[in-house]
Amino acid sequence: MHSSGFLFARKDSAGRCLQERSYLIRIMVFLFVLLSIFACSNESPSAKSRPELQGNGDMGFGTIVAVGDSLTAGYGVDETEAYPALLEKRLLLDGFFFKVINAGISGETSSGTLSRIEWVIRSLNPDIIILETGANDGLRGVDPKVLEKNLDGIITTIQANGIGILLAGMKMPPNLGPVHTARFSKIYPRMANKHNIPLIPFFLESVAGDARYNLSDRMHPNPEGYRRILDTIYPYVLEVIKRRP
């Protein structure tokens, strides 16, 4: 036996490694095919621990547009640390090839969102819209009826275009007064029921008012806060993806 790089090489009378080389090549081809089968599979070990819905390429791609105010835009943090960018990364890890576009505008009220929703739909061609708006209406003391009317108009427009929608609920700090905060917080469930759309009960769940998860203004989430927001909204995003026809 000689060493020619192959373990089983034997020379023929002419010094050529024939039979064993052919055998090895067959083994390598078999291994290659086996590996190819595994490589083509979307299943990853970590996916086994994720929620039951797995992207498999059939429904796991498209465009999600995050429409909202500074909580969506990522005021005070880098855009890569705001929830839309985090959502895109998480979806990709789970095999959902969705592009998530950040269409948040700091300081915007629901009136502004209503004005531009058609432009968003026309320009960005979303498959799903995550609608997070109304916080600035509430903080500026705008009559909740105005917010409700605007939300109704926005959701109607989105649904008329056959786009999936996820509504993010919002609450107001108690200092604004019991009447205002109660009327405000009831709007979102009412809208979700009316239009039969999924609702995140409170977008800032476990983040609002906690200095650990907010910037120094105590109103806008910091990077850790946005990671918690992502944990809150992710199941609902998957639900909307599932609902897509």
Next chain:
Amino acid sequence: MMIHPGFIRREIIRSSKQAMVFILCVGLSLVTLTAFSGFSKSIYQSLLHDARKLHAADIIIQSYETLSNPLSQAISEKVQEGSAELARYHEFYSVIRTNDDSTSVLSLLKVVEKGYPFYGNVVLKSGRPLHEVLTSGQTVVAPTLLDRLGLKIGDAIQVGYTSLTIQDVVLTEPDRPVSIFSFGPRVFIAAEDLDTLGLVQTGSRIRQVHLLKVNDSEQIDALAYGLRQVADLEREQVDTFQTTRSRIKRFHERFIFFLNLVGIFILVVSGVGIQSTLTALLNEKQYAIAIMKALGATNRYILVHYMMIVMLLGSIGMGAGILTGVFIQFGLVNLLSALLPPNTPFLIAWSGLAESVVLGILVVLIFSFLPLYRLRGMRPVMILRKDIPVLTRHWPVLASYGVFALFFFGLVFRHMQDIRFGLYFVAGVCGLILITMAITYGMLRALKGLHIRNLAIRQAVKGLFRKGGATQTIMVSLTTSLCVIFSIYLVEQNLDATFVKSFPQDSPNLFFLDIQPAQTAAFSKAMNQDVPFYPIVRARVTHVNNDAIDRQSERNKKRDNLARVFNLTYRHHLLDDEVIINGAGLFRSDWQEIQVSVLDTVIDMHPMDIGDTIQFNIQGVPLTARISSIRSRTKGSLRPFFYFVFEKDTLKSAPQTMFAAFRVSQEDIGPLQTRVVNQFPNINVIDLTETIRVFAGIIKKLSEIIRGFSVLSIFAGVLILISAVFATRAERITESVYYKILGARKAFVVKVFSLENLLIGLASSVLAVILSQAGTYVICRFVLEIDFRMFLTSCALMVAAAVILVNGVGIFSARSILEKKPITYLREQPDA
């Protein structure tokens, strides 16, 4: 050694004009010192009083949560031991409703304890004190709240879980303008009602403020320091009224700093005047001194007697300066009373006065040294050779400059309390003088080499180089003093332009945000006027010339940067306070690509130029534009402005809101706000009336102070000029006589002297304008942080005025020279 008082008296009488100028120079240096020493404390107290009023306390502790135990305990200890008084307030937004729930308005509540405010007053419409009115169950509100809710005094409002009765209307409060923007009218509530409001809960966003009034004002900083040591600085902020981040406060500090510079400059300029005048006086005595030495007088004898002349004249000058300074201090009571806190006594600051006397003596000694040292060079042989005494050794000059530099540095450090800045300042001034010397040297060399055909001009130019003449010294002195005067004037003009003119009568006081495009017609109709709308498209900058913006490093810059969201707009015209500083127009007709005009502020954030490209992200949609022009605007103006302006077609379809700003009379503000809210509930109205009033008022005061110092500095300049003319008096007399002997008429002599003065005046003033432009730029941009303008027309007028003044003073001072008859002069000569 015997002192001869008669000799001293005769010498002074014979050189009475120079002696008078010497006295005036000494006096002026002390007038400035005395006035500024007294005024600076008064002005500083006045400005500090404004700062205290703006913060309502000496120490301000803020937090959005309950204070930590260590800080809370530390405050209690100070209050209990009597070092300070405490008053707390809670400030937060809440939606106030009418009792029948028909209307509501977002309001800014202030729930205050009895001590508030420690400084300044909350002015109520009834004229009563706040705490007389504000008791439990009552409230005091801003007028706009009554308008918005359709209520009047005596009606009730629902605040949180309780109902309060409106007792009065608040007109002004001392600490409101510090935070410019608020989204709702003010509502004052007594601290006793805080719990019944029921609004302080977990999750509430409430600013808790502890105000401390410190009984010994010298202890404020130490006490604040101690509190900071125990505070949780991540969530608790401890400031004094001097350290809070107040734009006004920072501006006051820089203003005092600038006045200190002015005071020091006037002192130095007066010192230069002392030196020039004394040189002129002693030049006239040179033959007399030479004769005295020939007759056996020793150097010591000469020096002692002339020292006594200097000290006598200096004492008279100091006395006159102190009296004048005190007189000015009392005489300007009316002006200062508007600036000072009430009941401020006008006492002479004896320690300040003593300091003035010591400084006056030092100034006289330092600036008299060189002229007196030159007395040693006045030898009897001069009578035969008609020599000019020169200093054969350089060490006296160097020593003199060295002492001057040390004195100057000591002065700067004494007033500025900053060694590093003192070094910069001294280096800057020395640099100024050296540059001036170099340029004047170059100018004179160039003039000397010119071949001039005209006789009068040729003689005037030759006059600049007369033996013993100190043309360069005169020009340096004139240039330096004119530079100071021009700089003060230009700074005042820039202050005036930036702040006072930024608040013209028609400047907008109401700003309307979030107007939707579909609402513009209805909004204009509701306002009963054509409203100028500014479209706003929100976007981020992602790339410049295809290089991605590094957001993290942008955010690390401690100033405006490209990492934030911008408001883009579109239009085809410039706003009233805008000018194009680069580019033929806003946009170019020969470019096909998308264009954008940028404000010069953007260039400060990131280097860019015409033709460069900027990529924007407009809510997920990229847009690349080419820079077509660069604009600038009046900084400090309250008119709306935009960093990026596009052509209409580029952005008119982009998602946008509208912004409007216009002026509304005070009495119409409330009804207008109500109309807007009822018809357009999504539109926010911001009222800046009070802010404008406070800012404009303060800056107007500061301009008046600078104007006062301008007058003093002009007076110093005139004295320099006169002393400069006297410095060359003897030589001019000789020339005048010789011209007349050779057949020239008086008119020719006047022409020659005028041309000479014209050359000196023109060269000095033009150089002074150039240097003052540079100095003013530094002061405006880096000290006062205001916009800089060149005011070239004013500069041209200043040059003309300086030239006329130099010529006028020169000819006026020389009229005795012009009247001198040749025969009289020749008879007076020692070797006739």
